[in-house]
Amino acid sequence: MPSLTKTFEWLLKRLAMSEQRITYRYRLFPTRTQVEALTVQLSEACRLYNACLQERRDAWRINRESVNYYTQASQLKEIRAHGDLSLANFSACQDVLRRVDKTFKAFFSRVQKKQKAGFPRFKSHTRFDSLTFPSYGDGCKLIQSKLRLQGIGLIKVKLHRGVEGKIKTVTVKRECGKWYACFSVECEAWPLPDSLERVGVDVGLSAFATLSDGTEIENPRWYRAAQAKLRRAQRKVTRRQKGSHRRRKAIQLLQRAHAHVKQQRADFHHKISRWLVNGYGLIAVEDLNIKGLASGMLAKSVNDAGWGTFLDKIAYKAENAGRQFFRVNPNGTSQTCTCGASTPKTLRQRWHHCLSCGLSANRDHVSAQVILQRTVGLTVQASSSIAG
Numbered sequence: 430m431p432s433l434t435k436t437f438e439w440l441l442k443r444l445a446m447s448e449q450r451i452t453y454r455y456r457l458f459p460t461r462t463q464v465e466a467l468t469v470q471l472s473e474a475c476r477l478y479n480a481c482l483q484e485r486r487d488a489w490r491i492n493r494e495s496v497n498y499y500t501q502a503s504q505l506k507e508i509r510a511h512g513d514l515s516l517a518n519f520s521a522c523q524d525v526l527r528r529v530d531k532t533f534k535a536f537f538s539r540v541q542k543k544q545k546a547g548f549p550r551f552k553s554h555t556r557f558d559s560l561t562f563p564s565y566g567d568g569c570k571l572i573q574s575k576l577r578l579q580g581i582g583l584i585k586v587k588l589h590r591g592v593e594g595k596i597k598t599v600t601v602k603r604e605c606g607k608w609y610a611c612f613s614v615e616c617e618a619w620p621l622p623d624s625l626e627r628v629g630v631d632v633g634l635s636a637f638a639t640l641s642d643g644t645e646i647e648n649p650r651w652y653r654a655a656q657a658k659l660r661r662a663q664r665k666v667t668r669r670q671k672g673s674h675r676r677r678k679a680i681q682l683l684q685r686a687h688a689h690v691k692q693q694r695a696d697f698h699h700k701i702s703r704w705l706v707n708g709y710g711l712i713a714v715e716d717l718n719i720k721g722l723a724s725g726m727l728a729k730s731v732n733d734a735g736w737g738t739f740l741d742k743i744a745y746k747a748e749n750a751g752r753q754f755f756r757v758n759p760n761g762t763s764q765t766c767t768c769g770a771s772t773p774k775t776l777r778q779r780w781h782h783c784l785s786c787g788l789s790a791n792r793d794h795v796s797a798q799v800i801l802q803r804t805v806g807l808t809v810q811a812s813s814s815i816a817g
């Protein structure tokens with residue numbers, strides 16, 4: 430019975446795959462009193478953050494000593510017992526301490542590497558925008574369509590989709606006057622049925638992406654409209670007097686416009702990456718982390734904000750679905766023909782014309798094919814390492 434074997438194979442594959450962390454984000458609708466309470470919690474968290482930072486800074490500046498997380502965490506109980514801190518959840522306090530710890534570890538590693546160190550800075554209350562409850566069920570819990578938070582109460586949540594998997598942590602965020610809850614969830618791998626389809630993806634400037642089969646994915650229509658809107662909002666800010674009430678208002682509008690574009694872009698990236706992962710068994714992209722290699726790469730890294738997160742979205746979806754995903758060396762993908770001949774082009778030349786084999790096609794289409802070709806060696810490596 431082939432179907433049984435298939436199911437068995439699928440189960441084996443699933444067992445071999447590791448669990449993943451993904452984040453679900455939902456809008457919160459707190460009441461006015463809850464907003465006040467949330468704001469207090471955030472500013473208390475900020476106060477704690479700055480106090481911990483102060484202690485470490487003093488220790489470092491005066492005695493060249495480093496205070497570690499455990500030393501600071503052991504003082505927490507006492508501080509709270511004195512009533513000096515009204516951050517309601519104990520684990521959330523520990524999380525603040527861990528954030529400080531992280532910034533200091535990063536600082537010391539920069540010092541060690543003799544890089545420009547940049548001492549960790551104090552944070553402003555207006556910019557301290559998130560609070561993490563590091564273990565679900567401890568001070569935070571979903572009860573039907575409400576989120577219960579210690580020190581706040583039951584907050585209305587818009588659960589526009591179900592949370593699948595085991596919730597590990599909850600982070601409450603403030604963004605441009607709106608509130609969100611981010612659930613970090615451990616989800617099991619869910620391999621898709623095998624597919625022999627392979628695709629190379631070239632992210633470009635003219636089209637959003639071009640596939641090795643010639644499909645062009647256009648930049649969505651909202652893109653231009655959003656650019657114009659952002660420019661207008663930006664102009665409004667610059668025209669208004671510094672420190673004025675009207676300028677503050679304009680800044681908030683600009684922030685909202687940015688947030689809106691960010692959400693639209695994320696939505697678009699999610700849809701395209703899902704479509705690619707569902708349709709192809711092997712997906713190849715350029716490794717944009719290797720910066721400044723080929724000509725034309727510069728322009729791409731300038732536009733990087735979009736590409737990096739888009740490729741990451743493909744990566745984790747591919748991993749969860751048991752697809753092969755490769756980041757190939759981007760060096761000269763736009764300057765090479767599928768036959769291997771070198772075909773130098775400037776950024777403006779949109780057409781590929783190979784003197785060696787006569788191939789004449791859209792430049793990005795050829796790049797996408799070259800990207801796919803570069804996985805050939807890699808797939809052999811991958812399968813031999815599995816066999817070995």
Ligand SMILES: [Zn+2]
Pocket residue numbers: 766767768769770783784785786787788
């Ligand atoms: Zn050629």
